[in-house]
Amino acid sequence: MTRTPGYLLAALRAEPPLVQCITNYVAMNIAANVLLAAGASPAMVSDADEAEEFARIAGALTVNIGTLSEPFVEGMRAAIAGAEAAGRPWVLDPVACQATAYRRRISAELLALHPTIIRGNASEILALAGEVSRGRGVDGRDSVAVAEDGARLLARKHSSVVAVTGAVDFVTDGTRAVRLEGGSPLMPMNTAMGCSLTCLCGAYAAVTGDPFDAAVGALAHFAVAGSLAHEGSTGPGSFAPRFLDALHAATPERLDAEASIHTIEEVRA
Numbered sequence: 001m002t003r004t005p006g007y008l009l010a011a012l013r014a015e016p017p018l019v020q021c022i023t024n025y026v027a028m029n030i031a032a033n034v035l036l037a038a039g040a041s042p043a044m045v046s047d048a049d050e051a052e053e054f055a056r057i058a059g060a061l062t063v064n065i066g067t068l069s070e071p072f073v074e075g076m077r078a079a080i081a082g083a084e085a086a087g088r089p090w091v092l093d094p095v096a097c098q099a100t101a102y103r104r105r106i107s108a109e110l111l112a113l114h115p116t117i118i119r120g121n122a123s124e125i126l127a128l129a130g131e132v133s134r135g136r137g138v139d140g141r142d143s144v145a146v147a148e149d150g151a152r153l154l155a156r157k158h159s160s161v162v163a164v165t166g167a168v169d170f171v172t173d174g175t176r177a178v179r180l181e182g183g184s185p186l187m188p189m190n191t192a193m194g195c196s197l198t199c200l201c202g203a204y205a206a207v208t209g210d211p212f213d214a215a216v217g218a219l220a221h222f223a224v225a226g227s228l229a230h231e232g233s234t235g236p237g238s239f240a241p242r243f244l245d246a247l248h249a250a251t252p253e254r255l256d257a258e259a260s261i262h263t264i265e266e267v268r269a
C-alpha cells in the first residue's frame with residue numbers, strides 16, 4: 001500500500017467527495033447515511049436523462065444491480081459513459097448476479113466495461129469469475145477463502161481491483177493482495193451493509209488514484225467501525241445506529257492504529 005487508510009480518511013474529510021450512487025431501493029437511504037457519517041457526500045442519481053451529465057461532475061460513480069430493471073440499466077450505461085469520459089473511477093456491486101439469467105446478462109455486460117473496483121460477497125465473486133457459487137439470493141453463502149483465486153482471475157482479466165467481503169475480507173488487483181480482519185457478525189444481519197460499503201469504496205476511490213488503496217481504505221473503515229459498534233450492541237437493531245456513530249467517530253489515527261490488514265503477496269510484474 002502506498003497510502004494508509006488513515007491518510008485517505010483525512011483526505012476524504014478535508015474535501016468530502018461527491019459520490020454518485022446508482023443503488024437499489026433497499027440500500028438508497030442506508031447507503032446515503034453511511035456516506036454522510038463517514039464524511040462523504042452521496043447523491044442517488046440514476047435516471048438516464050441526467051446520469052451521464054452527473055457522472056462528469058461527481059468524484060466517483062457506484063453501480064449496484066440489487067433491484068434491477070431496464071430504467072436502472074439505462075441509467076447505469078449512461079453514468080458509466082460519463083464517468084469514463086471524465087476519467088472518474090466507478091465501482092460495481094454485482095448483487096445476486098448468479099440468481100437469474102437477467103442478472104447474469106447485465107452483470108456480464110457491466111463487467112466488460114472494466115469497473116475500477118468490483119465489491120461483492122464471496123458467492124457473487126465466484127459467480128462472476130465463472131466458478132461454482134452456492135449463492136441463491138443477495139446473501140453470501142461461500143467463504144471468502146474459496147473465492148480468492150477467482151478474485152485474482154477477475155482482477156487480471158478486467159484490470160480491476162476486486163474486494164471480496166465476509167468474516168475476513170480479501171482485496172486484490174491481480175498482483176497485490178491483502179486480507180482484513182474486524183467487523184462484526186451482526187453486519188450481515190443488517191441489510192444493505194455490502195451495498196453501503198460499495199458506495200464507500202467509491203468515496204475512497206474519489207480521493208486517490210490508486211483503487212487498491214481505496215478499496216482497502218473503505219474496507220478498513222468498515223472493519224474498524226464494525227468492531228467498535230459491536231461493543232455494547234445487543235442485536236442487529238441496536239448495532240445499526242452504533243455503526244453510523246462509529247463510522248463518524250473513526251479518526252485517521254484510529255483507523256491506522258486499529259485496522260487489521262495483512263499483506264499476503266506482492267508480486268512485481
Ligand SMILES: Nc1ncnc2c1ncn2[C@@H]1O[C@H](COP(=O)(O)OP(=O)(O)O)[C@@H](O)[C@H]1O
Pocket residue numbers: 120121122138139140165166167168169182183184185186187188192193194195197219222223226
Ligand atoms: N461474519 C462477519 N464478521 C465480521 N464482519 C462481517 C461478517 N460478515 C460480513 N462482514 C462485513 O460486512 C460488510 C458487508 O459484507 P458482506 O456481508 O459480505 O456483503 P453483502 O452485504 O454484499 O453480502 C463487510 O464490511 C464485511 O467485512
Ligand SMILES: Cc1ncsc1CCOP(=O)(O)O
Pocket residue numbers: 024026027066067095138139190191192193194195196
Ligand atoms: C435485500 C435486497 N434485495 C434486493 S437488493 C437487497 C439489498 C442487499 O444488500 P446487501 O447486498 O448489502 O446485503
Ligand SMILES: [Mg+2]
Pocket residue numbers: 095096120121138194195
Ligand atoms: Mg451485497
